[in-house]
């Protein structure tokens with residue numbers, strides 16, 4: 421028996437990196453997994469019993485609605501939504517006045533508007549099912565005021581505010597909304613960018629209380645906890661997971 425038996429969980433950006441580790445953690449507790457990703461959703465979903473893979477751009481309104489509809493059609497409900505998809509390691513670090521406006525807008529679309537769209541699409545289903553749990557993936561960067569990624573850091577700060585305000589709106593529906601903020605994590609996306617690893621890895625490790633690399637698996641326990649009934653009285657919160665780099 422798992423803590424999430426009979427629960428249906430959508431993980432956006434779950435085909436790789438932190439999202440894939442979260443999907444595996446939710447599956448270990450018995451949840452049925454829906455991977456919603458731009459690429460690789462079906463092959464990633466095949467790793468899970470009855471896993472469903474949906475090719476979705478989370479910044480696309482119609483595609484997100486289809487994601488919710490197809491999940492209900494194939495799985496019957498939506499109990500858990502993990503908003504993990506986001507742009508990070510592919511973004512060049514540069515002074516704020518050198519960020520092109522179209523890149524700024526793309527980051528806001530993929531990292532923030534996506535959460536508005538996914539939450540708007542799944543909440544009617546969660547309400548009809550008597551409740552649900554939403555976990556949004558922010559980052560430690562807004563707490564530390566990390567420079568040279570102003571669009572990214574702003575988007576991740578917005579997610580904390582989004583989480584709090586939406587939690588207030590949805591409490592009466594038994595839908596909890598929480599947030600997890602990882603530190604610099606050796607995800608697939610990060611490892612694909614050696615220049616990012618070189619710039620941030622050692623500096624991050626030495627700034628931590630627990631001085632080692634952060635791996636995607638480090639984020640999983642908090643998400644599984646927030647998704648399950650052990651956290652039934654926890655909402656609107658943000659848990660920073662960074663080996664004690666920033667005390668929130």
Ligand SMILES: NC(=O)c1ccc[n+]([C@@H]2O[C@H](COP(=O)([O-])OP(=O)(O)OC[C@H]3O[C@@H](n4cnc5c(N)ncnc54)[C@H](O)[C@@H]3O)[C@@H](O)[C@H]2O)c1
Nearest residue numbers: 433436437438457458477478505506559604605607608609
């Ligand atoms: N890696 C880090 O250091 C770190 C730290 C804090 C927070 N985060 C956050 O964690 C989340 C995952 O990051 P990661 O490092 O594991 O990334 P990753 O690049 O390893 O994986 C991201 C996944 O999201 C998918 N994706 C991207 N845009 C999408 C879109 N528009 N629609 C659907 N899917 C999309 C990608 O295809 C990919 O499978 C992001 O929100 C990121 O901001 C990462």
